[in-house]
Amino acid sequence: MATRNESQLQQNDGAEEDATTISRRAHQTISYPAFYARFGKQVEGNMYDKYDNPEGIINMGQAVNRLMEEEVLARLNKGDALTMTARYQYYFCSFGILELRQAVASLLTRHHKPYKAINPDNLIVMNGVTACLDALSHTFCDPDDVVITPTPVYGRIFTDFQDRSRASVVPLVALQEENFELQPQDMEKLILKIKSEGQSVRACVILHPNNPLGCVSSTSYLRSIMEICAQHEIHVIVDEIYAFSIYDKETEFNSVLRMESVPDPLRTHVLWGFSKDFSIPGFRLGVIHSTNPLVLSCLKTVSHYHSSPQLIQHAAATIINDKEWCDSFYIPTSQKRLAEAYHKARQRLEAMGVVVKKSVAGLFLWANMQAFLQPCNADNENALFTALLNGGVIISPGQMLHCSNPGWFRIVFAVTNEELEIGLSRIEAVLCKWKRSVKTNSS
CATH class of the missing domain: 3.90.1150.10 (Aspartate Aminotransferase, domain 1)
Structure with missing residues (x-):
């Protein structure tokens, strides 16, 4: 390093x-x-x-x-996506325009098939999933509070939680000798160890699908982790930024949003963004789904520092609302x-x-x-x-x-x-x- x-x-x-x-x-x-x-x-x-x-x-x-x-560029260059009008010159809702939140809610509902349709009011839009993680760190953690994440992992997980909010990210180490697989009891042991040392564990971050392993966790594994975290009143943040990049035909993506019930709904939060699945990282668009009113309230305030341009949000909404292009082709x-x-x-x-x-x-x-x-x-x-x-x-x-x-x-x-x-x-x-x-x- x-x-x-x-x-x-x-x-x-x-x-x-x-x-x-x-x-x-x-x-x-x-x-x-x-x-x-x-x-x-x-x-x-x-x-x-x-x-x-x-x-x-x-x-x-x-x-x-x-x-x-080329396909994304061609679709964005159609007149309905990136045409500048007076509407986009002025202030707008900093936590995501309704048009985009409704479009994302529709996309996630029709593809993840949750037991209940996604409510746009439970979505917060920020300028990338990195911004979402930084905002969640601000919302959940005081300095030196602990965030757990399985490793190996996308390196910015550490940066996003530690840099500005000064939380401490502790790895739950997965080893080559065990095929980089973890058991729920591994999480339990680490939580107890950290608490015995006098520290507060505030959140657990799960990448689903995993980066860099490229695997998808089973629903039973995710539920086991969530149950352990619920027992210790720990927030579970599930980053699903690669949800639409499943390339194995025999693998069905089991989004946490699909779970009919979760152990602690107020401490369960799902992230997604356009950067990976829709090939537009330059748009800087990430989304947080949460049903916790206090979390949503804080995120709406923090969003003033993390907002994306209204025209960009409109363009993103346009391409995922085009179901024939998005669902049938892209x-x-x-x-x-x-x-x-x-x-x-x-x-x-x-x-x-x-x-x-x-x-x-x-x-x-x-x-x-x-x-x-x-x-x-x-x-x-x-x-x-x-x-x-x-x-x-x-x-x-x-x-x-x-x-x-x-x-x-x-x-x-x-x-x-x-x-x-x-x-x-x-x-x-x-x-x-x-x-x-x-x-x-x-x-």
Whole structure:
């Protein structure tokens, strides 16, 4: 991970740094470890382009779905989505315009089939799921309160809860030796341990589908976790941002919203957003579903700092209200393309000697490259990441995702077919060199 100095703010034009110009809180923010901060300029200034920069870096680290890029762009460019009118020049409801909240409620109701139709009044719209997590941290946690999340996990879960609200995120560690699977009693033991140390556990964050594992939790597992949290009066936050990116035909997504009853309705909150499933991360649109009046009241107030432009909200509502395009074309086509890209990437990687964990959802796969590391440790994992970056492709090392077993990497396959082929070829070229190096060192 990045050290404190590596992620500190750069000095401007050689001016001397004066620590007193910003608050202690600001110093905490800029010193928070940010893995990709070390490589931002190297990557952003040298991205692959077929014509202008064919030797540039293939980005297989950022979880973006580019498989439906042209189709989404064409739909948004129809006159009903992004046409500017006087209506969009003025102030509006900061926690989401009614048009979008009704559209999202309809989308989730018709696809997740909840026992009761989603009420738009229970939805809060913010500028991305990251903003939603930050707002929930503000709502639930005082400084040093504990939030539990299973790991490996999307790295920003730690940042979003710790950075501004100063909560403490404690990992519930899932290990390779147990196929990265956890039992409900593991959660119970961790909660009791934390409470015995005098700390307050305020929330548990579950990624469903999981990032980076690409798996979907069973309803029984989710209910067991929720029952344990209910016993200890802990909020359960279920992030379902990949809910419409299930690419395995035999897997049915069991949204928490579908549960006829939950152990503690007032402490159960579901997140979703447009960034992953609808290929528009630039729109910055995330949604919180909650039935807790106090939580909703606080979120509505906090939303003044997290609102998205009204025109963008209207455009998003337009495409998901178009049921023929959204339900009959976009979602099934996206899932089909994700499946094709996943199988292609998995077959290529396995042919290289990489062990790939089976996944059913998301934009990425979870790859074990331990056979190429000798010894297999965090330093060599980072060295392989750097070698791949220098070889023209960026992926996410397990340490960035708080994986306790070195040698795992998350590889995003939802890139264009051309970039997938080139990116995998560059990975293969680097691994071939590493394989020869391992043989030489061991002989």
